[in-house]
Amino acid sequence: MKKQETITVVDVAKKAGVSKSTVSLVLTNSNKVSEKSKRKVLKAIEETGYVYNRDAASLRSRRSNLVAIVINDLTNPYSTQLTVALEQQIRSIGMFAILVSSGESVEQQSELIQRLEEYKVSAYVICPAPGTSPDFLNGLVDKGRLVINIMREIQGAKVSTIIPDNVSGTYMSTNLLIKKGYKNIAFLGGNESISDYHQRLAGYNNAMHEHFQDDALTQVIQSNTTRDGGRKGMKELLNQSPNIEAVVCFSDVIAYGAIEYMKEQQIKPGVDIGIIGFDDLKDSQLMSPALTTIHIDENQIARAVCQELMDANSNARNKVLVGVDLIERSSC
């Protein structure tokens, strides 16, 4: 056990022949430091092997560059895809993401955030658990935190919200099915507790009502948002309506489950029954039949989030609807 002498700004300053204040200015890359001193300091940092101490910085300056990503459920493939993108983009703008998973529970979510407060995180990027109250989020905002909702909307919360254009997505996909001649088209999966369910369902309903007067054609089956949920939902759907022609799924994962069940029943997805997903997971283009779906660009969402992070001072809280694309493949 050797004694570790920590190298501080003072050591760097001594080596560079400037004051510690100047070193600090360089570290926070202020523009009011001459090129010459900057070079000297940078060189000294290199030579001494100095490591910045964020704890000290954050303590004194009363702000950190820590961003908490509070995700509802890391087990969901789209969530992880989005999380990875978020984490990288946040890192690229000089901040750091600390990631936690609420497991879809409001209690765990609030306990988590309470503990995160001790770390003086400056912003929360949060996909709120079902039942999150606007007051809870507003409380954080009042304490001076920047709060950005992603994927899900909480009505009445004074926070920025970044979500895919869900309504357009299912509107497009349902329209595609209609154009292809399908009539008995069902909406499968998801449930009322999450805002995106309502939006995706709305897109489906809009398209259906626009083309058919007959309300009997629309059919909605709710389910868990898991593969197994999709499988069970598909079973239920086939029992209720054996003559179903196509299915608009709440998500790709739901579609995977539905397809699995179809195959078991010797029903050919894409041939006997058309099917469309939502999310465009990596696997969707590789499976067979390749899944027609709505593509959400997670990098675009991540970029929008970073935009908000960087505009933190502007108090405007806006809502960004990230555009989605219909990706036609062979499942319908």
Added chain:
Amino acid sequence: MKKQETITVVDVAKKAGVSKSTVSLVLTNSNKVSEKSKRKVLKAIEETGYVYNRDAASLRSRRSNLVAIVINDLTNPYSTQLTVALEQQIRSIGMFAILVSSGESVEQQSELIQRLEEYKVSAYVICPAPGTSPDFLNGLVDKGRLVINIMREIQGAKVSTIIPDNVSGTYMSTNLLIKKGYKNIAFLGGNESISDYHQRLAGYNNAMHEHFQDDALTQVIQSNTTRDGGRKGMKELLNQSPNIEAVVCFSDVIAYGAIEYMKEQQIKPGVDIGIIGFDDLKDSQLMSPALTTIHIDENQIARAVCQELMDANSNARNKVLVGVDLIERSSC
């Protein structure tokens, strides 16, 4: 914009009628503080709404309760399953996980860790990217960090390692196939750059050589560790050996891909060709046919990690082989 008066230990102390030192003692729940003062302090904390400032604490005490989880690839379902377990268990022992993804790149991994050093993380739980050098890890250890490798082993690194008993796993699964009368059994998926590949392959080889003299029966196909990798690998395997009878897969994901390809080719998995996975992902028991596989208990791994975190002072670096279970279902 109201001015935020931060409540500090001094305020709490004043309210409780004790000194700030006593409050500090309570906060770090030291045992050398009387029950009476402890109650008073706790009450005062409650009343004042005091929030602990970890930055100040960490700055002064020169230790943090931050643990970095450096995961190779969050996109992999087993990784996320494990990560979620780790994050929760770490939280339950009073520490906090900060999660980053190296994307299987040593460069990104080392850049990441360099930045994490600024946050004074006290331990790294790391699933090392392929090609990670022992020296790199040892460097961290020498700087006083606790380093715990999970899932993958780096020979020569003086760190604790917690991995599933890979060899036993594939030994058991291969044996099961042999007992069921299969003979032409292949090993599918994974590649040499990762240590678990060698171990799982060894288990397969052990079992095969134990029962058959004929080396021609063993067959190994490498692939990416993705669903698509499994699909392509299975295709290659069927081309090379159309008379293959069963497949031991490197992972469940590989098995998913292989099964997908079989179904496309009108081959019935579990009937025409037996197949076994490794990991026991959540989906594996729900799919059809339900996948026979080797169960790794992620909570057990997480617990072992926490054990190491808590025994941090003991300098012993040990290797924990977490037991695995053969889960018989209907895919063979």
Added chain:
DNA sequence: TTTTATTTTTGGAACGTTCCAATTATTGTG
């Protein structure tokens, strides 16, 4: 009771940074 041992409590220094107000160096102007 006095003395000794043990348990609790305490104020001041310290951790490594940024902020602030003041000082010094540099540039521009007539």
Added chain:
DNA sequence: CACAATAATTGGAACGTTCCAAAAATAAAA
């Protein structure tokens, strides 16, 4: 060149906690 204006640099205080050594309170022993 003198003077003002601006740019760059600086030392000391401050952020909120834990550590430390010493003091005070309590318990045990004589």
